[in-house]
Amino acid sequence: MPELGRAALVVTLGLALYALVAGAAAAHLGRRRLALSAQNALIAAFGSTLVAAVVLLTALVRHDFSFTYVARTTSEALPTGYTISAFWGGQEGSLLLWLLVLTAFGAAAIRLNRGWAKSLVVWVVPVFAAVTVFFSFLLVAVASPFATQVAPADGAGMTPSLQNPYMLAHPPLLYLGYVGLTVPFAFALGALLSGQLDERWLVATRRFTLFAWAALGIGQLLGAHWAYVEVGWGGYYAWDPVENAALMPWLAATAFLHSVMIQERRGMLRIWNVLLVILAFSLSLFGTFLTRSGVVNSIHSFTQSSIGAWFLAFIALSVAVSLALVFWRLPLLRSPTKLESPISREAAFLYNNLLLLALCLTILWGVVYPMLSEAVRGEAVVLGRSYYDFFLRIFGLPLLLLMGIGPLVAWRRASLRALLTTFRWPTAVALVTGAVLLALGAGSSVPGLVAYTFSAFVAATIVLEFARGTRARKALGASSWPGAFTSLIARNRRRYGGYVVHASIVLLAVGIAGSSAFDSVAEAKLERGQSMEIGDYTLLYRSLDERQVSNATEIRATLDVTRGDRDLGALEAGKNAYTIEQQVSNEVGIRSDRLTGEDLFVIAEQIDPDGTVYFRVFVKPLVNLIWVAGVVFLLGSVIALWPDAREQRRLVARAGEVGIPATR
Amino acid sequence: MTLALVLAGVLAVACVLAVAWPFLREPEPESDSLDELDEAERRRLELLEARDRALAALKELEFDHRTGTISDEDYRAQVGPLRREAASALRELERDEPAPSAESGQGRPVGGRT
Numbered sequence: 001m002p003e004l005g006r007a008a009l010v011v012t013l014g015l016a017l018y019a020l021v022a023g024a025a026a027a028h029l030g031r032r033r034l035a036l037s038a039q040n041a042l043i044a045a046f047g048s049t050l051v052a053a054v055v056l057l058t059a060l061v062r063h064d065f066s067f068t069y070v071a072r073t074t075s076e077a078l079p080t081g082y083t084i085s086a087f088w089g090g091q092e093g094s095l096l097l098w099l100l101v102l103t104a105f106g107a108a109a110i111r112l113n114r115g116w117a118k119s120l121v122v123w124v125v126p127v128f129a130a131v132t133v134f135f136s137f138l139l140v141a142v143a144s145p146f147a148t149q150v151a152p153a154d155g156a157g158m159t160p161s162l163q164n165p166y167m168l169a170h171p172p173l174l175y176l177g178y179v180g181l182t183v184p185f186a187f188a189l190g191a192l193l194s195g196q197l198d199e200r201w202l203v204a205t206r207r208f209t210l211f212a213w214a215a216l217g218i219g220q221l222l223g224a225h226w227a228y229v230e231v232g233w234g235g236y237y238a239w240d241p242v243e244n245a246a247l248m249p250w251l252a253a254t255a256f257l258h259s260v261m262i263q264e265r266r267g268m269l270r271i272w273n274v275l276l277v278i279l280a281f282s283l284s285l286f287g288t289f290l291t292r293s294g295v296v297n298s299i300h301s302f303t304q305s306s307i308g309a310w311f312l313a314f315i316a317l318s319v320a321v322s323l324a325l326v327f328w329r330l331p332l333l334r335s336p337t338k339l340e341s342p343i344s345r346e347a348a349f350l351y352n353n354l355l356l357l358a359l360c361l362t363i364l365w366g367v368v369y370p371m372l373s374e375a376v377r378g379e380a381v382v383l384g385r386s387y388y389d390f391f392l393r394i395f396g397l398p399l400l401l402l403m404g405i406g407p408l409v410a411w412r413r414a415s416l417r418a419l420l421t422t423f424r425w426p427t428a429v430a431l432v433t434g435a436v437l438l439a440l441g442a443g444s445s446v447p448g449l450v451a452y453t454f455s456a457f458v459a460a461t462i463v464l465e466f467a468r469g470t471r472a473r474k475a476l477g478a479s480s481w482p483g484a485f486t487s488l489i490a491r492n493r494r495r496y497g498g499y500v501v502h503a504s505i506v507l508l509a510v511g512i513a514g515s516s517a518f519d520s521v522a523e524a525k526l527e528r529g530q531s532m533e534i535g536d537y538t539l540l541y542r543s544l545d546e547r548q549v550s551n552a553t554e555i556r557a558t559l560d561v562t563r564g565d566r567d568l569g570a571l572e573a574g575k576n577a578y579t580i581e582q583q584v585s586n587e588v589g590i591r592s593d594r595l596t597g598e599d600l601f602v603i604a605e606q607i608d609p610d611g612t613v614y615f616r617v618f619v620k621p622l623v624n625l626i627w628v629a630g631v632v633f634l635l636g637s638v639i640a641l642w643p644d645a646r647e648q649r650r651l652v653a654r655a656g657e658v659g660i661p662a663t664r
Numbered sequence: 665m666t667l668a669l670v671l672a673g674v675l676a677v678a679c680v681l682a683v684a685w686p687f688l689r690e691p692e693p694e695s696d697s698l699d700e701l702d703e704a705e706r707r708r709l710e711l712l713e714a715r716d717r718a719l720a721a722l723k724e725l726e727f728d729h730r731t732g733t734i735s736d737e738d739y740r741a742q743v744g745p746l747r748r749e750a751a752s753a754l755r756e757l758e759r760d761e762p763a764p765s766a767e768s769g770q771g772r773p774v775g776g777r778t
Binding site: 007031048122264 | 667668669671672675676678679682683684685686687690693695696697698699700701705706708709710712713714716717720721724725727728730731732733734735737738741742745
C-alpha cells in the first residue's frame, strides 16, 4: 500500500505546517485554543508518521519488491532480522525513522510539560514543528521511501557489512541520540522567543537530553564493537568522518550536561548553555548531512544524493536564526553571579567544558578540512589518524584528570590546603600505580602510562566518594551498609549516577590505552600445518573449509591456538562471499581472555586457491574493558535518568507557589 | 488501492478532528487568552529558583562536609554566604507576598489558573 504511506507522510507535513503557523500565531497573539490545537497537530503528526512507518515495515517483511526501497535494500534470502533492519539501512527509510523518532519526542515533550510549563511549551511548538516540516518535506518531495516500480523477481540485497546483529540496535540508538537533541534545542529556542529564560527549559529537557546523550554514547560503542567484529581491519574506531559525526554532538552534549549544573547551582553560564545546545543540535544535523550528502567517502555513508544541499540550507538557517535570537536576548541571558575563584568546582566544570569544546572543534576541523581543501585547492587533503590521536591526547588526558578533580573541589572557592588533604589518597594511588606500571615496562608508551596513572587517580576519587558517602549515610541512621549505599544513590541519583558514568569513562580510557598504545601485530603467509607466533601465543594453521549458508558462501581457516604449554582451542577466521550482493567480507576470529580482558584477533587477509592464507594477527591488551565500559555507562545513565520523586515534588510545589497548575 | 485511499481518508479525518478538538470542545469559551506569567509572577519564580538553589547548595555542602569531601575551612567559608542567600530570597519572597484576600482570608491564591 504505497499510497497509504505517501498519504500518511503528506498528512504529517500538513500537520507540521499547521503546528508551525498556528503555534506561532497562538504564541504571538496569546490564543489558548489555537495553541492547544497546534500542540494536538504535533502529537497527531506522530500518529500519521507511525502509519507510514508501519506501511514500510510491512512491505519489507512481505518482500514487496514493487517498493523501490525494498528492492534496493533487501532480497528474498535475507534473514528476517536484517530485513527489518533495512528500514534504516537506506537513505529514505532512515529519514523516515528520523521523522518517527522526532515526532515521538515532540509528542512526549509536549504531553509531559504542557501542564507545569504551559506558557513555555506554547513557544516550543512552532520550533519543533519547523524541524518536523523540514524532515517531512524531504520525505514527501525529495526522498520518498514509497516510490514504486514493476516488481523484480528478487531484490539487490543488503551490503554484507550491515548483515550483523549490531545493525539492529546501533543505528536506531544513534537516531535516538541525534533526534533527541532536538528537544533541548526546541525548548532553548522557545525560551529565547518567549523571553522566559528561567530554569524551566532546563528542567523540562533534563531527562530528554540525558536520554539522547546516553543513547548516542551507547550507539557509538555498539558501532565501535560492530566495526571491531565485522569490518575486519583490526580496530574499533578509525576517525572516519561519519564516526566523528556522532562523536561531535555527543561531546557538545557532554559539555552541556556539565555546564548546566553550574547554571542550576549558581545561575551562571546561561549564554554558554544555550550556545552549547544550539551547537549540539547543529552538529547532529551536520552529521546527518555528512552521512547523506556524499561529500565524504565513508563505509558508513549512504550513496551520493541531492539531499545534502537541503540539509546544508537547513543547518545554515537554524544556526542563523538561533544566533540571532541569542543576540536579541543577551540582556536577559546575563548571569547575576560571577566566577569567584579559579580553584572551585564551577571552574573545574568550565575547564572541562573548554577542553570538550576544543576536542569537538578540532574533530570538526578534521572532518571539514578535506572539503575545504578540495574547494580551495581542488584536491581533498585528508587529515589522518595521527592528527586526531595527537589532539585526543592533548585534550583527552587533561579531561580525564579533571574528571577526578572536579567532584572533590568545593563550589565557589576551595583553599589549597584543603585540596592537599582531599587529594592525598587519590594522588598516592595514582603515583603508586604509575610507578608499578613503569616497573612492569609500561613506559614504552608515555601517553599510555599517563592515561593509566590518571585513570587510577579518577578511580580512587570515585571509590573515595562512594565510601565516604556510604559511611555518612550509615552514621545518619541507615540500618545496614547495603542500605546506606542504596540510600546514598537514591538520594542523589544525578550525582552518583554521574560517578558511575565517570567510572565507565575510566574503563574506556584504560581499554583504549591498552589496546592502542600497548598492542602488537604479526603477519605471515601460512600453508596448512605451518605456524606463527605473536607474544606468547602460537597459532597453527590446521585446515580450510567451505560451507554454504542461506545468503553466502563461508570460507574458514581453522587455527589451533596455544599459549606457552596451555591449549586454548581452535579459532576460525575467513571470508564470506555473498551471492546476491556479489561482495566479499572479512570474518575475523577473536579469542577473548575474560580474566585479563585481552583479545587475540586474527584476520585472514588473503586466501589463495591452493589453500595458502595470508594472516594478520593482533594482540590487544585490555580491549574488552571498552565493552565493559558500555555496560557501566548504561548503568550510570539509568541511575541518573531514574525519576526522582523528591525533585518532582519540589518542582510541582514551586510551580504551585507561582500559581501554575501543579500537574506534570 | 481503494482500501489504501479509504485508510488514508480515515487518517486525515482523525487528524483534522484532533486538531479541531479544542474548538469543538469549547466553541464559546469564557476566555481564549493564554495564561502567561506576568512580571510579578516571573519575579516570584526567579526568587523561588534562587531560594531552592541556595537550599540545595546548603544541603549538599552539609553532606559533603559530613563525608569529609569539603574541609572545615572551606565549609566555614561557604556556609555563611549560602545561608545569607537563602535568607535573602526568603525575605524577598515574603515581601512580595500579596496581602491576605478579604474574602478567603488566605494568602496569595495558588493554583488559580486553568
